[in-house]
Amino acid sequence: MIVKVLYFGRLKELSGSSEESVEVRDGARIEDLFAHCSMSRPELRKFRASLVAARNREFAAWDTPLRAGDEVGFLPPVSGG
Amino acid sequence: MIVKVLYFGRLKELSGSSEESVEVRDGARIEDLFAHCSMSRPELRKFRASLVAARNREFAAWDTPLRAGDEVGFLPPVSGG
Amino acid sequence: MTTSHRHDRIELTREVIPSGAIASEVRADEDGAVATFDGCVRNHSHGRSTLHLEYEAYESMALAKMREIAEHLHAHYAIDRVAMVHRLGRLEIGETSVFIAVSSAHRAAAFDACRYAIDTLKKTVPIWKKEFFADGAVWADGEVPPAPAASADAETPAAEPASN
């Protein structure tokens, strides 16, 4: 199935893109998606501990199962205000 | 000696004036001045408990001795803001 | 006498208070936060419809007390500038009676100082509000400012030119 991945802030700069479509196996979870995305961009891994994931514009646990069409964001620590 | 007395808010309406010069004996205290002013305006007395006195633009105890030229205000509960 | 903070704006006015301009003025380049409080005329009070208000003040003392509040803020909070403006005379519904703005590098100090300022102004600054309703007018219930209970007889300060 296909899901959409969004990168922001320093992750966008590191990954060289702000958005991509990724094919993942059925039953994949957010953590599997992150592992997949980090394969081609190993620098992402060192940020893993400070990232929060969002699924369909809501904060989500890393073990959340994905569904086709989901929009997943990997969010660095926020600094608005 | 002469002191200046100021009335505000409902006291000004009751006393019919906002300011007057009053002759008091040497050694008089603020409470003596209030007693003097209440003689001609007995309605003032019922407000005594809720009033605060000011001497030369600073809150003052009722037993504060007066000096010639002092400016004394009898202040109802304040309601600015 | 208190130190004067050059950029503070402490005023009584009979004109409309220019809140937006005042809020802009308190901000300097080193500030990251401005907290403001705008007290305005409600259309109701204790369940009755208010027509308008009138404010009066013991002006010289009110300004002195407002300056004291500003000095307290500078002494106790990590703030930059303070503006505190109170209007007098007749005010219509929706008009601003008091506007306070405080700038600081970080937000907590600005919020805390702004709130201390309005809370203290309402308790200690000699200003009085008269509320006008369809069936009459009343002086608003107020707060009794804290005053010394007894004087220190020996050393009361003299009146201006110590004329005795």
Next chain:
Amino acid sequence: MTTSHRHDRIELTREVIPSGAIASEVRADEDGAVATFDGCVRNHSHGRSTLHLEYEAYESMALAKMREIAEHLHAHYAIDRVAMVHRLGRLEIGETSVFIAVSSAHRAAAFDACRYAIDTLKKTVPIWKKEFFADGAVWADGEVPPAPAASADAETPAAEPASN
């Protein structure tokens, strides 16, 4: 979905934030208090001179989170209206990055709600700040938003048109 409060103004913008106009808009005739917070660009950060800032956001989620904050305010504080506007893109020193205004009948609720709003925005709204100095640029240290530790596998909500 949350109830929408007709008069609230929740926005992201790339233009200068009209703070004064926003503060006026939140006030209705039944309000006696407006508390505002203006977060603006300081000329320094961690001891270095800032040249300018850039903000970016996960816009759809940021707006959703800002609306959630507003709903929380209406549910937990005796307030009237909320305005919460965050700017994106390049900002110069002294410009407003975020402006929050809350109106209420009485001041305590307006202050408390305004402060809750900015504190929560800074912790939970997906917006990022990049600071530009003479010798380079850095993404600001931020706050890690609270997120669920584990999913409730059985009943995760489906994506929009439940395409499975």
